[in-house]
Amino acid sequence: MKYTLLFFALIILGGCNTNNNGTVNQEIHSDYEDQTIMIGAINWDGLTKEPYANWFKPNYLNYPVDTAALATIADKMADIEIVVFMGTWCEDSQAQVPQFYRILDYLRYPLGKMKVMGIDKAEDGLIITPEAAEYAIDKVPTFIFFRDGHELGRIREYPVKTIEKDMREIIGG
Numbered sequence: 001m002k003y004t005l006l007f008f009a010l011i012i013l014g015g016c017n018t019n020n021n022g023t024v025n026q027e028i029h030s031d032y033e034d035q036t037i038m039i040g041a042i043n044w045d046g047l048t049k050e051p052y053a054n055w056f057k058p059n060y061l062n063y064p065v066d067t068a069a070l071a072t073i074a075d076k077m078a079d080i081e082i083v084v085f086m087g088t089w090c091e092d093s094q095a096q097v098p099q100f101y102r103i104l105d106y107l108r109y110p111l112g113k114m115k116v117m118g119i120d121k122a123e124d125g126l127i128i129t130p131e132a133a134e135y136a137i138d139k140v141p142t143f144i145f146f147r148d149g150h151e152l153g154r155i156r157e158y159p160v161k162t163i164e165k166d167m168r169e170i171i172g173g
Contacts, residue, residue: 022040038118077109100141117131
């Protein structure tokens with residue numbers, strides 16, 4: 001029950017989060033797997049509306065955060081900026097992005113400091129946007145961590161250990 005209340009409280013608070021000054025949660029019809037997807041800047045509101053809520057909500061609510069793994073980085077998150085590339089069509093993104101949001105909520109990380117970008121896929125690979133090219137994205141999801149404008153590291157497609165343990169290694173806990 002408390003997680004359900006937290007989820008809905010975050011929906012209300014998440015409405016204030018925009019990742020940039022442009023269009024947010026833009027939907028297009030993708031030729032890949034013939035479905036509607038989000039591209040460009042994405043925020044909490046976009047991920048918690050249908051049809052995305054079908055996978056986002058259960059993967060967020062049911063994820064048990066490894067709090068022990070995060071203990072050494074909780075106080076180091078204030079100066080961390082995060083860029084996430086995902087595909088709303090991608091099963092790995094559908095599993096890991098909600099889990100990542102749950103981890104950030106546990107850390108009380110301000111979502112306004114995170115930029116989430118959705119990209120499309122073609123039959124022969126990712127459709128690279130200028131943003132994805134700038135960050136050399138070749139797999140989704142990709143979580144990139146920065147401090148003072150310098151990349152500390154990234155989690156690319158799958159964590160090496162777990163999201164929390166990989167974050168701890170990247171951030172330096």
